[in-house]
Amino acid sequence: MLFNSIEFIFLFLPISWFGFYYLKDNLSLGWLVLCSLFFYAYWNPSYLTIIAASVFFNYWVGSSLHKVNFKKPLLIFGIAINLFFLGYYKYSLFLTSNINYLFDTNFHLNTIILPLAISFFTFQQIAYLVDAYRGEAEYKFLHYSLFVIFFPQLIAGPIVHHKEIIPQFSQKHKGYSKHITIGLTIFFIGLFKKVVIADNLSEDANLVFLAAENGYLVTFFEAWQGSLSYTLQLYFDFSGYADMAIGSARLFGIKLPDNFNSPYKSKNIIDFWRRWHMTLSRFLRDYVYIPLGGNRKGKTKKQLFIMITMVIGGLWHGANWTFVLWGALHGSYLVINHLWQQIHNKYDIKLKIFPQWFTSITSQTMTLIAVIYAWVFFRAESIDSALNIVKGLSGMNGIVFPEKYLRWENLSPWLISNGASFSNLELISSLSDLISLLLIFIFGCLILPNTREFFEEHRAIHLRNTFSIKWNYSNSWAFVMSLIVFISIANLGLVKEFIYFQF
């Protein structure tokens, strides 16, 4: 079931809330478990057994870790089983095709349908096992199972940590009006981001990436239009999903962690990974990078561990070389960023010849361009089509203006003499869409506060001292939010899946 569907908003969510509200204590939690199982089974009932088996198995291993003497072998066994199933469902086809390619063999596997959310619930449970091994996790089965399958976060995160969720199940939640008010408001802001912004950007992105896949040489403006559309689509789609997850959990009095903090405002790549998919970054840091050795084994090894962590992060997103490259690209960015910081600190470099605003805008733009280039690999179906678009972005497939701009009588001869050309392009007919994308970007990603800032204890958000946006429980906000609800519901006509569902 999708958050952006009529049945979820008008049937599932109210019914599950009423059940939760009118039942008491463990019954209300049991009711949430049942609702979450229904939510998962709605997609494909046959995979219910996989998630149920996974919950039972991990709980058994986790609680046994407190009792047995052979803790380490049991932990390794538990993690290995989790990784085996993740590997089977997610990577076996990829592995087989690569073996066939490398060794000229002909192994054949039938198509395996990836169980929804397997990457998410596997990671969450591995974290639980590791903490159970450390003696930091001991819970009732009801609480544990709800932690794994709680429907708001089940499908595409945020990747929650048991320590921040399970204690909330035992708390008596008071002030339901407050929870519902804030929950609904966050939920509908997320829905607006998804159905009004992200879904409307998908067409441009799909057009360009499909053309690249079909061998069409994507020119400069076409490449930028497609890549920028995707950059915005992915952010509004995924952060919209996160808002809907956080909002719907809040209806039940549960506070989920934030997953985004205006990532496109980042001034460097290290900053970007503190703002983008924050719960995944946290997991990779705590359960991959630090166990590998982190920064405890010298500077060179630290860079190696960063690369390994990011490649694993790339592979986590999908079984394709494009994801491996995306991870490696971000790994390299991070290594360069860390090296630069080392040099910067060592030689105390200060770029005082430039004003503060200039260095700030330059670093922000450079970070953004690096991120956009990497998104191309993340979105493309193959490395060839990604390279096609990367060449386009760099102007290597020609800088071609739509034919109608030949009417720029003063400018067009100069552009032509400098290598640009004019033609009837297949993917764009004018530059107006690209300009609109830039405006959406500046306004939606840089100027407006993000959901976290918008709701943080209802404080006023002052933006560069020019204007402030303050959410509070007033008549005018009730009116504005009801309009947002109307516009979002009115855009539900074509239900589109969230991008992160595929991971």
Added chain:
Amino acid sequence: MSFQQYLKRFIFLSILWISIIPLSNWIIDPYGIFETHFLKYSFQQNERFIKIEHLKKEHPHFNGYIFGSSRIGVLTPALLNKYIDGASFYNMYGSGANQWDTLKHLEYMLRNKYTIKNVYLQVDLEPAFGPSNKNLLKIHPEVVNESLIQFYLHNLVLFPYSDLKKTIKNNFKANNTALYNWTDGSYSRPRLEREIEENHSKYINTVSDFHKTSLRKKAFSKQDREQIDQNIAAILKIIRLSEDNDFKLFLFTSPLNQHKLDTINIDMYLYYLSKLAKITNFWDFGGYNKITTDDKLYYEASHYRPLVNKMIAESIFKGNQENKTNGFGVYVHSKNINNHLSNIQHQMHSR
């Protein structure tokens, strides 16, 4: 104001706003689903849904069905009835229909014991396959074993802003170019017919399709190839249905206008033709010939006029000599397919 007061106002206002959606769907009825008829003109209606609702009661009056996209929508069944003794056709065309639509409708009709003696099937040599996700083109839910109530609910709660706007605008302008005849399933364009008959050169000058530079699609993608294969597999199933259920199948390709043909990838077009020839004999009215290069026989690059339907029927049922001379209509079979493909290839490369 307390949270509780805020919440009450927010929910009340939201419900007030949201109630606009089903109300406007009911009153404006942009796809003709609810048959409320508050407005005089529609913009375009959900042909697939309305036709099946009509046939639920009226199917005993028909024993033949015309299938294809909107291109064949202007074929009046009465014209076809003249060529086959005892035939009584209904035009089951659907805008943007592909062979998935044809197969699903045929299966539904056979499941519901419709009498079928003849099927007149037009194949567009374009790759699209499968159901459309556009509201206007949604298939009748019972054809694909889905709930009718859910379909009505869906059409009440969705908000097709641009279609609602077009329907209202159309009523203000009284600018209805297509007239539907649900009793025989066809549609007509009397205003355009009148304009063309009065002065076809003037009409041609007003249609941008006939003047803009056509760009041939450069790549024949993997996705296109897969979709053609799916269409071919569906046609094969239709052939099997015709054998098992003893109905006659007349299969032919659309006479695409030269300007449309100019945009199609050559490899894709030839692949479709060769694949089709492998599973059945058929009439090919495509390629560049005296009819497809005559713009006055077309409303625009995608849709031909009713008189072309007459020429097609004349070729299929009477082997019309004049059409043969004009290169319009080649009966393709395993022995002449290679020759035919090289002719088409030559025509396309010579443009």
